[in-house]
Amino acid sequence: MTQRLDYQQQSPELTKKLMELSMAEAKSSIEASIRHLVHIRASQLNGCAFCVDMHVKQATIHGENALRLHHVAIWRESNLFTPRERASLAWTEALTCIPKDGVPTSLYERVRGELSENEISDLTFVIAGINAWNRINVAFLAVPGSFDKAWGLDKAGLSVAPAVAQ
Numbered sequence: 001m002t003q004r005l006d007y008q009q010q011s012p013e014l015t016k017k018l019m020e021l022s023m024a025e026a027k028s029s030i031e032a033s034i035r036h037l038v039h040i041r042a043s044q045l046n047g048c049a050f051c052v053d054m055h056v057k058q059a060t061i062h063g064e065n066a067l068r069l070h071h072v073a074i075w076r077e078s079n080l081f082t083p084r085e086r087a088s089l090a091w092t093e094a095l096t097c098i099p100k101d102g103v104p105t106s107l108y109e110r111v112r113g114e115l116s117e118n119e120i121s122d123l124t125f126v127i128a129g130i131n132a133w134n135r136i137n138v139a140f141l142a143v144p145g146s147f148d149k150a151w152g153l154d155k156a157g158l159s160v161a162p163a164v165a166q
Contacts, residue, residue: 004140018136021129028122034088036064037081038123039130040072041089042096046134053144057156087114088123095127 008015025035036059043051056069071078075089091111094103111120136142148159 001141001143003143003146007136007140018129018132021125022133025122025126025129028126029116029119030088030122030126032062033059033064034085034123035126036062037068037072037075037085038088038092038126040069041075041092042127042130043134044073045093045096046131046138048134048138048142049144050137050142050146051130051134054147054151054153057148057153057158060156060158061153084114087111091120091123092127095124096131 026032028035030038036055039055040052040059043055059069060066065080068078068080071080072089075081075086081089087110090107094107108120115123145153145159148154153159
């Protein structure tokens with residue numbers, strides 16, 4: 001896989017602004033463990049290999065359980081997630097794949113039962129940010145693992161040499 005273009009070089013100011021949003025997430029009311037789950041789930045739904053790869057490595061570095069990472073795709077059937085995490089994942093799915101009739105009030109009320117209004121607002125920005133990154137990386141075919149060393153993701157112990165076509 002070859003990246004189509006270097007969006008960081010082509011649009012440096014816009015990339016910088018989106019990066020600032022991503023950095024602000026760390027100061028939000030949403031804990032890192034939920035941010036990791038949200039990033040992974042939205043990236044799975046959007047088919048963003050670059051972001052799934054990156055966020056699994058980040059979560060691993062921050063001590064997330066490997067089995068929980070495998071269960072993100074099946075979170076509804078898994079018993080490994082707290083009610084707060086489940087509400088956050090449901091909100092992620094609804095905002096990533098917005099239903100034709102919008103986000104149901106019943107889902108909002110369920111999420112509101114687990115998160116404060118401030119947390120729901122912050123979570124919504126976290127979801128919006130990862131969806132923006134997913135769309136950019138999918139559009140330009142960002143190569144998974146291509147920034148591992150530069151971003152310290154090699155510390156996850158998950159970086160491998162790409163398979164060679166035979």
